[in-house]
Amino acid sequence: MSAGQIAALIAAGAFVVLVLLLAIPLLKLGRTLDEATIAIRKAHENTDPILLGANETITHVNTQLERVDGITANAQAVTGNVSALSSVFTATLGGPLVKTAALSYGISKAIRARRKKQEAKAQRPARRRKK
Helix, strand or coil, X not given: CCHHHHHHHHHHHHHHHHHHHHHHHHHHHHHHHHHHHHHHHHHHHHHHHHHHHHHHHHHHHXXXXXXXXXXXXXXXXXXXXXXXXXXXXXXXXXXXXXXXXHHHHHHHHHHHXXXXXXXXXXXXXXXXXXX
Protein backbone atom coordinates (compact mmCIF):
# COMPACT_ATOMS: atom_id res chain seq x y z
CA MET A 1 0.00 0.00 0.00
CA SER A 2 1.21 3.35 -0.86
CA ALA A 3 1.05 6.46 1.20
CA GLY A 4 -1.71 7.90 -1.03
CA GLN A 5 -3.89 4.86 -0.49
CA ILE A 6 -3.38 5.00 3.29
CA ALA A 7 -4.30 8.67 3.27
CA ALA A 8 -7.41 7.86 1.25
CA LEU A 9 -8.38 5.13 3.75
CA ILE A 10 -7.91 7.54 6.67
CA ALA A 11 -9.98 10.19 4.87
CA ALA A 12 -12.70 7.64 4.11
CA GLY A 13 -12.73 6.49 7.74
CA ALA A 14 -12.92 10.09 8.95
CA PHE A 15 -15.78 10.71 6.51
CA VAL A 16 -17.65 7.63 7.86
CA VAL A 17 -17.16 8.86 11.46
CA LEU A 18 -18.36 12.33 10.42
CA VAL A 19 -21.46 10.88 8.76
CA LEU A 20 -22.21 8.77 11.88
CA LEU A 21 -21.78 11.81 14.15
CA LEU A 22 -24.11 13.86 11.94
CA ALA A 23 -26.67 11.06 11.69
CA ILE A 24 -27.36 11.06 15.47
CA PRO A 25 -28.63 14.67 15.63
CA LEU A 26 -30.57 14.16 12.41
CA LEU A 27 -32.35 11.12 13.92
CA LYS A 28 -33.12 13.08 17.08
CA LEU A 29 -34.43 15.97 14.98
CA GLY A 30 -36.63 13.53 13.06
CA ARG A 31 -38.13 12.18 16.31
CA THR A 32 -38.71 15.73 17.54
CA LEU A 33 -40.54 16.61 14.35
CA ASP A 34 -42.65 13.45 14.66
CA GLU A 35 -43.61 14.41 18.23
CA ALA A 36 -44.42 17.95 17.13
CA THR A 37 -46.62 16.59 14.35
CA ILE A 38 -48.47 14.35 16.85
CA ALA A 39 -48.92 17.28 19.27
CA ILE A 40 -50.30 19.50 16.51
CA ARG A 41 -52.68 16.75 15.41
CA LYS A 42 -53.94 16.29 19.00
CA ALA A 43 -54.36 20.03 19.44
CA HIS A 44 -56.32 20.18 16.21
CA GLU A 45 -58.59 17.34 17.38
CA ASN A 46 -59.21 19.08 20.74
CA THR A 47 -60.07 22.45 19.23
CA ASP A 48 -63.42 21.30 17.86
CA PRO A 49 -65.08 20.90 21.30
CA ILE A 50 -63.51 24.16 22.49
CA LEU A 51 -64.80 26.04 19.47
CA LEU A 52 -68.26 24.51 19.85
CA GLY A 53 -68.33 25.58 23.52
CA ALA A 54 -67.18 29.07 22.58
CA ASN A 55 -69.90 29.24 19.94
CA GLU A 56 -72.56 28.25 22.48
CA THR A 57 -71.24 30.83 24.93
CA ILE A 58 -71.33 33.59 22.32
CA THR A 59 -74.89 32.61 21.36
CA HIS A 60 -75.94 32.78 25.03
CA VAL A 61 -74.22 36.15 25.49
CA ASN A 62 -75.98 37.52 22.40
CA THR A 63 -79.33 36.35 23.78
CA GLN A 64 -78.61 38.09 27.09
CA LEU A 65 -77.53 41.26 25.30
CA GLU A 66 -80.80 41.33 23.38
CA ARG A 67 -82.67 41.09 26.69
CA VAL A 68 -80.55 43.90 28.16
CA ASP A 69 -81.26 46.01 25.07
CA GLY A 70 -85.00 45.47 25.62
CA ILE A 71 -84.69 46.41 29.28
CA THR A 72 -82.69 49.52 28.39
CA ALA A 73 -85.29 50.56 25.82
CA ASN A 74 -88.08 50.12 28.39
CA ALA A 75 -86.13 52.12 30.97
CA GLN A 76 -85.62 54.87 28.43
CA ALA A 77 -89.35 54.91 27.66
CA VAL A 78 -90.19 55.10 31.38
CA THR A 79 -87.73 57.97 31.82
CA GLY A 80 -89.37 59.85 28.96
CA ASN A 81 -92.83 59.25 30.44
CA VAL A 82 -91.73 60.46 33.89
CA SER A 83 -90.18 63.56 32.33
CA ALA A 84 -93.38 64.30 30.42
CA LEU A 85 -95.48 63.69 33.53
CA SER A 86 -93.37 66.03 35.63
CA SER A 87 -93.63 68.69 32.92
CA VAL A 88 -97.42 68.34 32.83
CA PHE A 89 -97.58 68.45 36.64
CA THR A 90 -95.42 71.56 36.75
CA ALA A 91 -97.46 73.25 34.06
CA THR A 92 -100.87 72.50 35.56
CA LEU A 93 -100.31 72.48 39.28
CA GLY A 94 -96.97 74.23 39.67
CA GLY A 95 -98.17 77.75 38.93
CA PRO A 96 -101.27 77.66 41.16
CA LEU A 97 -99.33 75.84 43.86
CA VAL A 98 -96.62 78.51 43.89
CA LYS A 99 -99.25 81.23 43.99
CA THR A 100 -101.06 79.53 46.86
CA ALA A 101 -97.82 79.12 48.78
CA ALA A 102 -96.92 82.77 48.23
CA LEU A 103 -100.41 83.86 49.34
CA SER A 104 -100.29 81.77 52.50
CA TYR A 105 -96.80 83.07 53.28
CA GLY A 106 -97.95 86.66 52.82
CA ILE A 107 -101.05 86.14 54.97
CA SER A 108 -99.05 84.49 57.77
CA LYS A 109 -96.47 87.30 57.66
CA ALA A 110 -99.23 89.93 57.81
CA ILE A 111 -100.90 88.15 60.75
CA ARG A 112 -97.59 87.98 62.62
CA ALA A 113 -96.91 91.66 61.98
CA ARG A 114 -100.41 92.58 63.18
CA ARG A 115 -100.02 90.49 66.34
CA LYS A 116 -96.68 92.14 67.10
CA LYS A 117 -98.25 95.53 66.64
CA GLN A 118 -101.16 94.65 68.95
CA GLU A 119 -98.79 93.22 71.59
CA ALA A 120 -96.65 96.35 71.43
CA LYS A 121 -99.76 98.51 71.79
CA ALA A 122 -100.98 96.50 74.76
CA GLN A 123 -97.65 96.84 76.55
CA ARG A 124 -97.44 100.65 76.19
CA PRO A 125 -98.92 102.65 79.03
CA ALA A 126 -102.02 104.56 78.14
CA ARG A 127 -101.39 108.24 77.50
CA ARG A 128 -103.76 110.86 78.56
CA ARG A 129 -105.00 113.50 76.26
CA LYS A 130 -104.73 117.06 77.22
CA LYS A 131 -107.99 118.91 77.49
